[in-house]
Amino acid sequence: MIRKLQSNDKENLVSIIQRTNNFNDEEKKVAVELIDEASANPNHEYYNLFVLEDNGDIAGYHCTGKRALTDGVYDLYWIVVDNKYQNKGIGKKLLDHAENFVKENNGRWILAETSSKESYNATRNFYFRNNYSIVAEIKDFYTINDNLIVFGKYIKT
Ligand SMILES: CC(C)(COP(=O)(O)OP(=O)(O)OC[C@H]1O[C@@H](n2cnc3c(N)ncnc32)[C@H](O)[C@@H]1OP(=O)(O)O)[C@@H](O)C(=O)NCCC(=O)NCCS
Numbered sequence: 001m002i003r004k005l006q007s008n009d010k011e012n013l014v015s016i017i018q019r020t021n022n023f024n025d026e027e028k029k030v031a032v033e034l035i036d037e038a039s040a041n042p043n044h045e046y047y048n049l050f051v052l053e054d055n056g057d058i059a060g061y062h063c064t065g066k067r068a069l070t071d072g073v074y075d076l077y078w079i080v081v082d083n084k085y086q087n088k089g090i091g092k093k094l095l096d097h098a099e100n101f102v103k104e105n106n107g108r109w110i111l112a113e114t115s116s117k118e119s120y121n122a123t124r125n126f127y128f129r130n131n132y133s134i135v136a137e138i139k140d141f142y143t144i145n146d147n148l149i150v151f152g153k154y155i156k157t
Pocket of ligand 1: 020022077078079080081082085086087088089090091092093114122123125126129
């Protein structure tokens with residue numbers, strides 16, 4: 001079941017983030033800040049956070065929202081599946097849900113920013129396999145030798 005974030009989900013989501021191997025400390029901090037922001041503002045204009053619950057356990061979440069100053073571009077701010085639930089198709093379910101959310105809101109693009117680091121290989125493959133393509137890349141963005149890679153999918157209506 002995929003449902004909207006509830007205020008008592010925070011602790012579980014923070015522990016999923018802390019266990020995510022490819023996130024460094026700063027990425028974890030920013031991911032937790034977003035959970036705080038979304039929990040404090042359930043009807044947040046940009047941060048629409050949805051969790052996938054499996055037998056009462058939270059297996060992962062995505063946070064998707066409209067990009068300011070556009071009339072139909074959506075950012076997939078974060079998509080995270082708990083380590084112990086990865087490679088079982090849960091990421092795909094969350095991604096499909098995010099795309100449907102964009103469709104329902106008459107969006108046309110869904111964009112996901114990621115890094116060129118080796119630790120993000122699996123994440124980049126995940127987007128490729130789900131028919132995302134690289135729509136932009138900025139060299140030496142996060143640090144020297146760590147490019148910003150923007151994956152995108154044009155949502156057909
Ligand atoms: C990227 C991420 C969200 C993908 O989630 P996931 O649940 O592992 O994704 P899926 O299970 O849908 O797909 C991953 C793999 O599992 C495979 N898979 C899916 N269902 C399967 C099943 N029933 N049995 C076996 N394998 C399966 C997929 O084919 C894919 O395999 P491949 O890489 O060999 O092609 C997850 O790895 C993650 O949270 N990573 C860390 C955080 C991160 O980087 N987030 C993105 C940036 S914010």
